[in-house]
Amino acid sequence: MKVAALIPARYASTRLPAKLIQDLEGKSVIQRTYLSTKQTGVFDEVWVVTDHEEIQKQIEAIGGKVxxxxxxxxxxxxxIAxxxxxxxxxxxxxxxxDEPFQDAKSLRDLVNVFEDKSVQVASLYATISEGEAANPNAVKVVLDQHSDxxxxSRxxxxxxxxxxxxxxxxRHIGIYGYRREMLQSFTxxxxxxxxxxxxxxxxxLLEHGIKIRMVESLYQSIAIDTKEDLEIAREYLRKTI
Known part of the structure; x- marks a missing residue:
């Protein structure tokens, strides 16, 4: 089974304009996302899918596929469809x-559930507190006994x-795996x-009766939506590089 990671990279953003091309300790946010996804070793191919020439130029500058x-x-x-x-x-x-630090274990666990031929779509979730669940920007999910x-809901x-x-x-984490034909149908x-x-x-998908297999992730990712998020990501890199 050939597995590809596709990274949608829209230039426009509301809370932090042009956030994907912001500097993140010598590389842009989208460059960091591409490189960390590739470095997981989970995928046969990694592509950035964009609508803007600057993002295309930045990914091609590091030898990436666009x-x-x-x-x-x-x-x-x-x-991505x-x-x-x-x-x-x-x-x-x-x-x-906009998540520049990808976790190899979470992505590998996500891909591995497709060994079950019945799985057409899968995604990730993390456990959060009741206080965190009150935030409508944190999308919540409830599961059945089979982790579907x-x-x-918000x-x-x-x-x-x-x-x-x-x-x-x-809390739902917005990383999805699709079988090729299901993505084409869904969109x-x-x-x-x-x-x-x-x-x-x-x-x-749920309204059409399609099951979504959910996989737990213990990794605390950093999503960049604001200037504050960008500073948190920069500080994380300063400590790890």
Missing amino acids: FFSKKSHESGSDR ETLTEVEADLVVNVQG ALYF SPIPYNRENIPGLTYK SWPKGNLEQLEMLEQLR
């Missing part, structure tokens, strides 16, 4: 471009009716009602 989007896209999944005209892979993993997602789920102390929640479907209400594209 697919330049010919269409405008609403989501990262739509963007376009690459399937050029990228030959049986399994595609969508890696977030029952539902995703609300704290499950609801703690009896006020059980010390309850933990599962051709119209948005469902739940997706439009919660603004979570993975709900489109």
Whole structure:
């Protein structure tokens, strides 16, 4: 099975303009993401999928593969689906471009669940506290007994009716693995009602009856959305380089 990592890299960003090309101790955010993804050794190929010449130039400068989007896209999944005209892979993993430090174990665990032929889509989650779960920017997921997602929400789920102390929640991590044909199908479907209400594209899969196998990750990633996040990432690199 040939496995490719595809990193959607849109230039525009709201809270931190042009965040993917910001300097991160000598390399840009997107360069760090590409290199750390490649260095995991999990993938046969790693591609950056972008809509901007500066990002293309930066990745090509470090010898990376770039697919330049010919269409405008609403989501990262739509963007990476376009690459399937050029990228030959049986399994595609969508890696977030603004997370410059990728974890090899989490990505390997994600890929390994596809040894089960019934799995069409998989993703990651991490355990968080009840206080963290109150944040609507932290997407929560609840699972069935087979570790398949029952539902995703910006609300704290499950609801703690009896006020059980010390309850933990599962935060969804937005890294997805898709079988090639499933990604092509998924991105051709119209948005469902739940997706439009919660603004979570993975709900489109659940509304179509597609199971999403969830894999626990113990890794605390750094996602860069603000100047403060960028400084945290810089400080992390200063301590590790």
